[in-house]
Structures are given as structure tokens and as C-alpha cells.
Amino acid sequence: MDYVEIMGRSISKGVVEGEALVSHKPISFLGDINKEGIVTDRESDIYGKSIKEKILVFPTGKGSTVGSYVIYSLGKRGILKGIVNRECEPIVATGAILGRIPLVDKIDISKIDTGDWIVLDGNKGIVKIYKRN
């Protein structure tokens, strides 16, 4: 099967694969996503969707530093599998590393659509995109 391979930067180690859920808006993990992994921020372009077992693709993080612990918890409970960012900032980086959620950034996320199959290699900083169609 054909895939596109993009080289990014390794932020949090580990290898994982899964279906992409793409948001084009910055996400705050304190308030925007609940404990079960449902997006509760009404302003979000993925409002109401579940991030469960998805590779969450979004440009960057924002908001309170307590967000790091929320991401940790989502990872620990197996809800959030992997993260792809355009530009990772410290709050999301910290949470992903604590929660052992593989994370690669410096990726052109416009090349990824919701539903694409993603193979995320956080050790090498590589994202493979298998288009849905």
C-alpha cells in the first residue's frame, strides 16, 4: 500500500499506529478535553469527537501547565495513543513524555486528514501516512 513518509522531530519516544483525528486549532488539555477523551470545547473543529485510541493531530498546545498532567493521565489510561504536532510546546511535550505517548512534531499537518492511518515512530521522528482513499 502507498504511503507518504514525513521526517519530523522526535519529542516523545515510542512507536504506535492508528487512525488520525485532525484538528486545525490549538488545544488546551485543561478544559477542552474531558477524562473520557471527548472534546468538550465548543469552539473546536473536532467538538464532540472522541480521541480514544486515535493519533491526535493538531498544530500546537496552549493553556495551563496543569494540562501536562491531564495528557499524562490520558496516556496512562490508554485513551490517547499518539500525537502529531506542527510545533510542539512545553506543556504538551511534558505531558506526552510523562504519559509515554509517542509524539513527533515539525510535521506539515495539512497533509493528514481525519481517518488516515498513521504509523508514528517517536524514536526516529518519522510519520507515515496511509491515505484513507
Add this chain to the structure above:
Amino acid sequence: MYLTKEEEKIYNGEYGEVLEMAMNLLVSLGDIYGAERLIDISSAQVSGVSYKTIGEEGLNFLRDISKDDVKVSVPTTLNPAGMDLSRYEELNFPRNFVKKQLDIIKCFKKMGVEIGCTCTPYLSGNIPIYGDHIAWAESSAVSYANSVIGARTNREGGPSALASALIGKTPLYGYHLDENRMPSYTVEVEAELEDISDYGILGSLVGRIVKDEVPYFVFKNGISGDKYSKLKALGASLAASGSVALYHVEGITPECRMNKIDIDITERITVTKEDLEEEYHRLNTTEEKPDLICIGCPHCSLEEIKEVVDFIVKNNIRRTGFKCDLWVCTSIHIKVIADRMGYTEVIERAGGKVVCDTCMVVAPIEEMGYKNIATNSGKAATYLPNFCGSNVIYGSTSEVLKKGL
């Protein structure tokens, strides 16, 4: 980022999962901020201690990271917790909160962190030398260490400070480098400042303008009296209303005295008496009487405790004198000296409490029924309305104490 052979081994998990995670965190943060390598630190100071701020997720993380018996590798102290760790019953802290808070403390203790929960570690033994690289998280302590002591730290988060404590290193970027320690604003203070609370007002005003940049203060009338407590109040307030991690004061702070500061390129701000009065009114959000008077954000020095004692003695206040609760917050270290000086006895005979390990911002005061808080702290005045849903009565130490009579 360049890693030594030994650092690479830690990164690759040869020394266990906890250190691997800590190293991954430092390396990734270093990459994000453009650090070339790691640098040794002489001490760490870790935030994210109160159950109120880190919640169940934070507690679970600490349980996780402390379970393998990995210890910190440099002297490490803790930020304030959500309660007095000895007198929580007497002070009516909610039972469930107490249990969770004690669990958090147990995790830190297991890792070899000193359980002297304070935002003023520099008053109680965690004292860097000029030029030392450190990894501190409490914003007011970061400000004091960078500015007044001339040590070097970025504003760390709780987890990154803990990772640094475990590894004994921090990524070399930001305020660790000379070129990032130059000021971009000159602040000429024309107004004459007296009380500690005036420095809080000044910090609140200037922090809002300079945001995360470095201000250079010129006090036209100098700084009189207890310089340390005043600079402590100024830095805390600058870090709360803005996110200032470093400031300089002409003729006073070490980098200025050593002529390391280049002030040619800076923008200028002048602060007059009127500016401070306006800011004073901004900080006051209610005309009502306080339910709680709180002195000691950041934690009181011995001199600040003495100011409260002098007020009580001068006004001959007895047990029923204060119509509301009074907390004088400090570290357990300073409290021991206050006990020996007889200060604690004076305050407690007048109905107040000398409270250790916590403060009005990170304690669950809203759950305890406190709504109107009187404070002499610019930092507390900034955080209380949003963080605790409180109304603020701001003023000098004697002004806020008078409000409780």
C-alpha cells in the same frame, strides 16, 4: 542536542524507566528551546505540590515516578503544599484534601526531596552561589534567585524541575546564557516607596507592561529598610502579573554592581505616585470586611513576622481582637526561629495563626468558606480572584491588619 555518552545511556533507558523518562523530557525541552547541550545544576526547587493545583492526575504521576526508589541527585526543595503539614486538623482543612495532600508528600519524600514546603527556599538553606545554574520552578523564587542572587534558572514547570532534580542537569538555554539576561526596559521609579505592599503594587503594574521581558529598575529614592523582603515582594508580583523571571536594580542587584548590564537599547517607563495609586485601586476588589487576613506571600521572612508582632503589641490586641481569621504564612524553618523569638506566641495569643508549608493561593480556601481576603501581597492579589474566587482587600501590613479589628 549534543549528549555525552553517559547522558545517551540514560536516554536509552540503561538506568531504568524513570531516568529515561526524565532524560527524554530534558532533551525534548532542550530541542524545543534550542539548547545545544545539558549543564550541571547545583540545586532544584520543584512546584506542583498542592493537591489543589495538580489534582488526582498529578498525584497518580507522582506515585508512578516514585515507585522505583529513584532519588534526586542534587539538593531539592519543594514549593508550598495545600495545607500546614502539622496543624491541618486545628486549621480545619477538609479531611479528603488532607489525605490526598499527605499522599503527595509521601511520594516526594520517597524520592529524597526535602519536605520544607516553601516558596522562599533561599531563606531556608537552598541558597545558590552567584552564577550557579539551577532548575527552579516557583516563579517568585526564580525571580529572586536570578535577580537578587545572580544564579541562573529558567521558569521551570513542576515536572521539568523534578526531571532536572533526578538527572542533576538542565538544558542550556534562556536565562542560563549571558545574552538573554540583558534588560529591554528601563523603569524609573519616581514615587517614594515605603511598605512592602508598595513594591507589590509596583511589580503588578510593571509586570503587566513588560510581560516576559527583563526590566531594569532605577529607584530615584533608593530602597530603604528591609531590602530583601522588598525585593522578594517586587519579584513575586512581577512574576505573577507578567511572567518576569529576571529583573535588575541599579546599584543593588549583583549583575548591575558588576557592570554586566547594557542598558542602552531599552524602552523607558516612568512610575509616579499617581500610577501606584491607580494600581492600588485596581488590586482592591471589595469594600467589605475580610474573613481572612493573610500575610506571607511569598512566605514571611523573620522581619516580616516581626512587623505583625509589632502591630499587635503596639495596639495591645487580645484574643478577641481580630474579628476574622489571621494567617501568617511562612516556612517551617522560619517558624522555628519565630517560636524561639516569642513571635508565634504573641500572634497566636491575639487569635492569629503562624501557618507553615502553605499559603492562601494554594490552600483550598474557597472550600473552607473564605471569600474576602485581605493581603499585603501583589502576587496574591493577582491570583486570588481567578484561582480562589476571592475578593481582595489590598494594603500595607498594618492597613490590612487594621481591617480585621
